[in-house]
Amino acid sequence: MVLSVKNLVKSYRNKRAVDGVSFDVEKGQIFALLGPNGAGKTTTIKCILGFRKADSGEITINGSYSYLPEQKELYRYMTVERMVQTNEKISRMFNPKKAFELLEEFQIPLKEKIANLSHGMKTLAYLSLVLAEDVDLYLMDEPTWGLDPLMRNRVLELVRTIPQSGKSVFYTSHILSEVERIADVVAIMVKGRIVEMDNLDNLKEKYVACVVPRGEKLNGYLYKSTKEEDVYIVKKSEANGKIQPADFDMIFEALVKGVKV
Amino acid sequence: MIHKELSDMKLRSIVIFFLGAGLFFFVAPFHKLTLEMLNEYTQLENMPKLLERFVPKNFIERLSDWSFYIYTQWFGKNLGQFIPILAMIMAFPLFARETENGTMEYLLTRNSRKKVFWSKVCIAITVLTVQMLTFSLLPGIYSWFASQDFKYEYLGAYTIHTLVGALFWFTLTVLFSVMYDDQVKPILTTVGILASSTVIGIFKPLRFMNTYSYILGSRIISTGKMDVTYTVSLLSVIAVILMSSYAIFLKKEF
Structure with missing residues (x-):
């Protein structure tokens, strides 16, 4: 070290x-x-x-x-x-x-x-x-x-x-x-x-993007919201809803916004 | 570090050196001319009262003595007045310029704080000492070349007063150069202290505050001796200021 x-x-x-x-x-x-x-x-x-x-x-x-x-x-x-x-x-x-x-x-x-x-x-x-x-x-x-x-x-x-x-x-x-x-x-x-x-690879592996109906809560970081949906960046083990891969930009942005629900 | 520090102070050292030497050659060769001018004034029927008060006739008579002239007009006037300013000019950018320009990080990554501080201070003190010694010894050297009757026995005392006075104002400016992050504040603060201590020194009980009476060597001309007590006191204050500057520099954030 x-x-x-x-x-x-x-x-x-x-x-x-x-x-x-x-x-x-x-x-x-x-x-x-x-x-x-x-x-x-x-x-x-x-x-x-x-x-x-x-x-x-x-x-x-x-x-x-x-x-x-x-x-x-x-x-x-x-x-x-x-x-x-x-x-x-x-x-x-x-x-x-x-x-x-x-x-x-x-x-x-x-x-x-x-x-x-x-x-x-x-x-x-x-x-x-x-x-x-x-x-x-x-x-x-x-x-x-x-x-x-x-x-x-x-x-x-x-x-x-x-x-x-x-x-x-x-x-x-x-x-x-x-x-x-x-x-x-x-x-x-x-x-x-x-x-x-x-x-870096582990980090990308660790998180996914979950798309859920607007207002539904997930244990993760709110990435963005549309009129009908919320997109969360959550750990794979906590994933729910429509699951999509999350790239590093999305993970970073969600973590920086820090909106943990 | 030595090479870089010398490069940093090259311009201002050369300027100070030529200013000092130039000033001397505005004083020394004009002994007779000065006397003639002052005598002309004293022969005026309506001699200005202010001139009579500040330049009494017996003083003008004593000025005809070369030693008295050069000691009072060089150490006691021209050089003496500028010593605190010259010392400040040598000291104020020493640390503040590095902090202001963001180069202190460059230095501290490559050297310890201890080395940076003592290298800067010691090199600047060496340059200042050489300058002050040169300016102090100039009357002696000039007198020898000009075959003037010069009382060399006072030269040591004047040189020590000049040197210690310069070191005092140098270390005080270094303290503010370490404390502040820009170059203007150290010089403004020290000039402020110089002005206020000189004014405060007008009052008898606080006469010791006026370092000018020490630097100009009025006591040497009246007693023929160096002011040992004041010299030792100033040296002690210099040591305290220097160690305080070092302690502040060790803890300062950049």
Whole structure:
């Protein structure tokens, strides 16, 4: 196990941003923390890294780590090349050769100042620094946000190859499709709590969509209502009415809406 | 860390260095001109009363002595007035800029809080010390080259007053740079404290609050000695402020 979080609680004044979150990230695993904006994903990752002090709970990181923050901010006055050189001096596990290879692949101009890069280019430059670190765990907060589809695919491919060398990835996102593509384990976080966590295939197996006449109650999550029918996402064992397969989008949406009847 | 920190403060260090050195060369070479101008004023029949009050005739006579001139006009006026401001300029972005720009996370992922704090503070203190030493030793070096009769025995005391005064305002600004998340508040707060402590220091029982009378070295010129008690007190306050800043930085959330 590379990362273990037990009963993590973090509040901001009266608001509980993270409410008793627990999970483990195993060696060679891609763990995705999925949730809508404001679910508490970034706070969780910041507590793991010690940027925010948890109110309670236990966090254990076994090994070295690298982090891609939500705000991809680097030193604006430096050129990309200088940023790599600076990173080499600051970080002990950094491979500048790999960083330059990634920058070349992402077509980031080395002589350009960070301040002049677009959001997407800045993300790719930061990713190059993070992925060039030889660490046990890569923590990434919304790594593909703002990237064009081609680059997003390439980044996802790169992330997907990380576990091949026994390394792990802790990944937060609100984009279902990319989580579906790369994650081994998915935890769905809503309003500071993890409402579901499992292997992606198990998760899809676990739930079905049940269509029942409007007003009929089922032990599950109300997905949508029409004039005559209600559609619930329920666990297979609780299924009733007209049963249909539920895709990951439907499961996620129903869980996020959180209308449990 | 050293390389990055030096890069961060390169521009403002160079600007401060040239400002300080430039200011010195507006003072030192104009000894005779200053004297001539002041003497012309004193010879006026209707000399302005304000000038008479602030620049008494005996003071103008003493200014003809090179040592008195350079100590009072450089340490006691031009450099001395700017020391707190120069120290603030060196300190205010140290932590606040990283927090404001979101690069603190980048640093703290790669280094411990302890290393980040002490690297930043120690490198900035080293640069500030070099600047203050240069500015303090300039009169001595200039006097030697210009073959002026200079009383070197006071230079050590003035240098210590300059250095300790600069360090005090530096560490105070560092404290606010750690506390606040933007760069404007640390400098505004410290400038506010500088202004209010100087005003409060007008009242006799609170004279110690006015760090300017220490930095400008009025006691050195009158007694010929360094103010040991005030120096030790300021050094103790500097240590307390620095440790408080460190404690706050260790607990700060980003």
